[in-house]
Amino acid sequence: xxxxxxxxxxxxxxFDKGENVDFQALRRQVNRxxxxxxxxxxxxxNGEFYALSFGEKIRVAETxxxxxxxxxPVLAHIGEISTAQTIALGKVIERLGVKxxxxxxxxxIACSQAELIxxxxxxxxxxxxxxxxxxxxxxTGNTLAPETARVLADHPNIIGxxxxxxxxxxxxxxxxxSRERPDFDVLVGPDxxxxxxLKNGATGCISGLGNVCPVTxxxxxxxxxxxxxxxxxxxxNRFSALRKELYALGFPPAMVKRALCLAIPEVGHSRAPxxxxxxxxxxxxxxxxxxxxxxx
Numbered sequence: 001x002x003x004x005x006x007x008x009x010x011x012x013x014x015f016d017k018g019e020n021v022d023f024q025a026l027r028r029q030v031n032r033x034x035x036x037x038x039x040x041x042x043x044x045x046n047g048e049f050y051a052l053s054f055g056e057k058i059r060v061a062e063t064x065x066x067x068x069x070x071x072x073p074v075l076a077h078i079g080e081i082s083t084a085q086t087i088a089l090g091k092v093i094e095r096l097g098v099k100x101x102x103x104x105x106x107x108x109i110a111c112s113q114a115e116l117i118x119x120x121x122x123x124x125x126x127x128x129x130x131x132x133x134x135x136x137x138x139x140t141g142n143t144l145a146p147e148t149a150r151v152l153a154d155h156p157n158i159i160g161x162x163x164x165x166x167x168x169x170x171x172x173x174x175x176x177x178s179r180e181r182p183d184f185d186v187l188v189g190p191d192x193x194x195x196x197x198l199k200n201g202a203t204g205c206i207s208g209l210g211n212v213c214p215v216t217x218x219x220x221x222x223x224x225x226x227x228x229x230x231x232x233x234x235x236x237n238r239f240s241a242l243r244k245e246l247y248a249l250g251f252p253p254a255m256v257k258r259a260l261c262l263a264i265p266e267v268g269h270s271r272a273p274x275x276x277x278x279x280x281x282x283x284x285x286x287x288x289x290x291x292x293x294x295x296x
Contacts, residue, residue, distance in 0.1 A: 002130045002159050003185060004100055005203045007194075007221040008039035008075060009210035010046040012257050013060055015268040021056055023063050025266045029211075030067035036214035037072070037222070039204075040064050044077040044102075045139065045164070046208040046253045051271040058092050065097050075206075079104035079134060083119050087126040094129035102132035102162050105142035113148045124157040131157055132187065135174075136164040146173040153177060153184035162206050164189030168196060175200045191217075191243045195236040198224045208252060209243050212259050212288075242291045249280050249287075259288045 011033060014025035033040055042064040043049045043057045052060065061076040068074050076098045078090040086103050093101060103123060105116055124131045133152060137143040143165070152158050163174050163186060171186070171193055178186045178201055188197035188205040197205065198221065210217035216239050223232035246255045254270045261267050262285055269276075276284070 002100065003203060004039075004073060004075070004130075004159075004187075006039055007037075007204060007210065007217050008041045008073075008187070008206045009033050009214060009217065010041045010044040010206050010208045011064065012211050012253075012260060012267055013043070013047045013052065013056075014266060015271060017268070019268075019271050021052075021060065022266065022268065023059065025268075026060065026063050027067040029264075029267065030064050033210070033214050034068055034071045037218045038210060038214055039073045039075065040068060041075045041077065041102075041206045044206070045136065046211060046256055047077070048253065048271055049077055049079075054089065057089060058096075061093050061098060062096050073099040075099055075132075076101050077103070077134070078123075079106075081106050081108055083122050086119075086123050090123060090127040090129070090131075094127050098129060100130040100132060100159065101127070102134040104134040104136055105140045105144060107140040107142070109142075111142045113145055116142065116144060116148055117151055120152050120158065121155060124152075124155050127157070130159040132159060133161040134164070135161060135170070136189070138166065146177055149174055149184070150177050150181065153181040159183065160185030160187060160203070162187045162189050164206075166190050168193055171197055171202075172200065175202065178202075192236075192240040194220050194239070195224060195232050198232075208256050209239065209246070211256050212246075212263070213239065213242070213291075238291070242287070245287045245290075246284070249283055250276065255284060258284045262288050 014022040016022045065074050076093050078101045080086045135144040185203040188202045191209040194205045207217045219235045254274045
């Protein structure tokens, strides 16, 4: 069974002023995360997968794997609206050398739990690389029920779930499934619940805010692994405080990218139609300055 542990960062996709992917800037962001000891999760929500073409998603994954040079593991997101599209992307991505892939629930289509089970089984059957389920109902409109995860946990190529539902209740429900199914791991999505998840059996996290604070997110995991819960709590509390202030301003991935852009301009802005008003931009700068000691 494949077990993937540790902190991962859902890495941003840098764009130049013409909204073209800046692959050299992407390489530098991978190096930045690897230097902090974090694994890389590419073309996810914070990587603006919804705004990337099929070909761009492949090149993003390829670039991340090449830049990581085996120093840290790379996971890739392959979720698309249809089962066939998800499989098609997965078949290409798996050949690049990723450790595992994840796939959000289909969006736009209102899926029953039976349809979600069929979807994920078809994807898992079609690819050779291990698959994580990816629960993010606020963005897709479809919620993976814990019982559905329990059923899918029996598939030999489904190794766990990235839960980004945003609530402790949801995370705890999937952690309960993991305790029942030792071969089914949980990766924490919400930045505010990383330490809670680790304390209750999660094997790691996939953090969006880690783009801004790679050392801090790594420190939460490192302190916990060493048994220094006081230090882990301190890192988590500061991380959560930044999250609360920054995410209150708007679409979280756009806020993360803008905060990062203020510190590292070459990552660029989010692709249209995302726009950030001047007053919000000023508040992002203010918050970034307030937590400057975290931004590294």
